[in-house]
Amino acid sequence: xxxxxxxxxxxxxxxxxxxxxxPIAAMALAFLGAPPIAVRMGAIAALAFMMLRDLNAARFSxxxxxxxxxxxxxxxxxxxxxxxxxxxxxxxxxxTVASSASSxxxxxxxxxxxxxxxxxxxxxxxxxxxxxIAAIMLPVCAGLPRSIREAQRTAGLYALLxxxxxxxxxxxxxxxxxxxxxxxxxxxxxxxxxxxxHSNLIFMITxxxxxxxxxxxxxxxxxxxRIPGFLVGATAGAMTIAAIxxxxxxxxLLAAIASCSVAAIASWRRAAKHTQLALAAxxxxxxxxxxxxxxxxxxxx
Amino acid sequence: xxxxxTSNHFRTSVLRAIHGWDAFNVTEDADLGIRLARLGYRAxxxxxTTFEEATNRIGNWxxxxxxxxxxxxxxxxxxxxxxxxxxxxxxxxxxxxxxLFIGGAVASALINPLLxxxxxASHIWGVALLGPAYGxxxxxxxxxxxxxxxxxxxxxxxxxxxxxxxxxLTPYGLTAPFYWLLISIAAYRALWQLMTRPFHWEKxxxxxxxxxxxx
Numbered sequence: 233x234x235x236x237x238x239x240x241x242x243x244x245x246x247x248x249x250x251x252x253x254x255p256i257a258a259m260a261l262a263f264l265g266a267p268p269i270a271v272r273m274g275a276i277a278a279l280a281f282m283m284l285r286d287l288n289a290a291r292f293s294x295x296x297x298x299x300x301x302x303x304x305x306x307x308x309x310x311x312x313x314x315x316x317x318x319x320x321x322x323x324x325x326x327x328t329v330a331s332s333a334s335s336x337x338x339x340x341x342x343x344x345x346x347x348x349x350x351x352x353x354x355x356x357x358x359x360x361x362x363x364x365i366a367a368i369m370l371p372v373c374a375g376l377p378r379s380i381r382e383a384q385r386t387a388g389l390y391a392l393l394x395x396x397x398x399x400x401x402x403x404x405x406x407x408x409x410x411x412x413x414x415x416x417x418x419x420x421x422x423x424x425x426x427x428x429x430h431s432n433l434i435f436m437i438t439x440x441x442x443x444x445x446x447x448x449x450x451x452x453x454x455x456x457x458r459i460p461g462f463l464v465g466a467t468a469g470a471m472t473i474a475a476i477x478x479x480x481x482x483x484x485l486l487a488a489i490a491s492c493s494v495a496a497i498a499s500w501r502r503a504a505k506h507t508q509l510a511l512a513a514x515x516x517x518x519x520x521x522x523x524x525x526x527x528x529x530x531x532x533x
Numbered sequence: 534x535x536x537x538x539t540s541n542h543f544r545t546s547v548l549r550a551i552h553g554w555d556a557f558n559v560t561e562d563a564d565l566g567i568r569l570a571r572l573g574y575r576a577x578x579x580x581x582t583t584f585e586e587a588t589n590r591i592g593n594w595x596x597x598x599x600x601x602x603x604x605x606x607x608x609x610x611x612x613x614x615x616x617x618x619x620x621x622x623x624x625x626x627x628x629x630x631x632x633l634f635i636g637g638a639v640a641s642a643l644i645n646p647l648l649x650x651x652x653x654a655s656h657i658w659g660v661a662l663l664g665p666a667y668g669x670x671x672x673x674x675x676x677x678x679x680x681x682x683x684x685x686x687x688x689x690x691x692x693x694x695x696x697x698x699x700x701x702l703t704p705y706g707l708t709a710p711f712y713w714l715l716i717s718i719a720a721y722r723a724l725w726q727l728m729t730r731p732f733h734w735e736k737x738x739x740x741x742x743x744x745x746x747x748x
Contacts (some may be wrong), residue, residue, distance in 0.1 A: 345692070391704040391706075
């Protein structure tokens with residue numbers, strides 16, 4: 233075998249599963265006019281696929297993945313999504329952004345740049361305040377420059393990351409202007425989403441507590457410490473701000489934050505070696521979610 | 534594979550066997566790549582980097598590109614003298630790749646400004662250039678093709694420097710549509726030269742960049 237042939241073979245890798253295929257397929261189902269129940273199940277299946285993919289990439293065993301999936305879907309928000317009391321689209325948006333932001337922080341290769349840009353574009357279709365989420369996540373992911381030389385490099389990264397979301401924003405603005413089309417409203421209508429209950433500002437901010445166990449462990453346990461965990465936390469924060477800005481439904485927000493808790497666990501360094509901590513974080517998040525629902529009247533709802 | 538001239542390595546015996554290269558073609562490397570393929574030889578890519586000085590003056594750059602495009606036109610004309618033989622020697626895939634890489638590069642550069650003129654006249658000034666046959670669906674499909682094509686090309690131009698770690702060059706990828714305009718100018722210059730001075734070798738002036746080459 234020649235040197236050239238050896239190089240070509242070394243560069244050949246099996247393609248990874250496409251990360252953005254799941255939310256795109258779920259949206260396609262809605263745009264093709266499938267029945268509401270099929271669209272809802274499609275969105276939940278896409279969400280489950282994203283979570284499975286993240287947990288599998290973190291090299292958890294099949295039994296642990298199954299247990300973590302059960303614990304995640306036992307969380308109040310996702311439970312309401314499955315029962316039809318909340319919209320699964322923001323949860324899918326949060327999962328897409330959190331997963332790609334965490335991958336980008338772990339490895340800044342062109343593939344992850346495209347995925348992050350693509351997810352920030354998709355989130356604008358899935359969530360009415362997707363532009364707010366993209367605007368918050370871009371500086372958090374790209375970071376702030378510390379010198380003139382670094383400023384040029386950071387500007388380059390900003391230009392690259394903002395390109396796809398900006399093109400999507402232009403397209404959505406054109407569609408809205410030309411035919412009055414608004415994708416997130418259409419997607420909610422396609423699953424016959426319930427009308428949002430009145431938003432409670434303090435409760436919405438408190439909802440970030442769902443991510444707290446996974447994020448807290450990532451910060452306090454030295455072996456788990458990793459920047460991707462903070463980016464997942466930032467995604468949860470961005471989702472909360474967007475939900476407040478758009479006066480979204482509380483249960484829907486709980487589902488969105490719940491999907492971030494799985495991404496936070498999957499983003500741990502050598503996550504598979506900390507199975508017990510992962511299961512504890514998942515169980516704690518589930519308990520916190522139902523405690524929050526039980527405490528909802530205390531917030532004045 | 535239309536070879537580029539910066540870093541090619543050949544077996545001398547092979548070059549002798551095919552009687553060298555066409556000295557009248559101004560992109561003899563591209564022509565050589567096609568002839569090697571037609572004669573059953575294989576070219577491979579080594580995963581390495583060759584640094585060279587890029588032209589940094591527009592006039593110099595247009596001259597260089599017009600020579601390259603004239604060479605591509607010569608290569609296409611030479612090998613398409615007998616299209617059946619080309620398909621027989623290079624196979625369907627090879628002949629198709631030849632049409633896309635050599636013919637397509639020239640055709641797209643020549644057609645690009647015409648399509649921009651049609652777009653500006655019909656979508657911005659509202660002139661019905663092509664009449665009712667140019668229906669709503671075709672007009673929208675053309676518009677989407679224009680936007681998607683330019684978006685993809687611009688994004689790829691931005692991703693390239695990022696892949697090499699040259700982040701500060703990434704924003705220059707946004708100038709890709711203007712790059713295409715210059716390519717078209719070079720293509721029409723090449724077409725004119727092909728008819729008036731087909732074998733004239735327009736030299737590229739080097740040594741004009743102050744930027745140090747750092748591998």
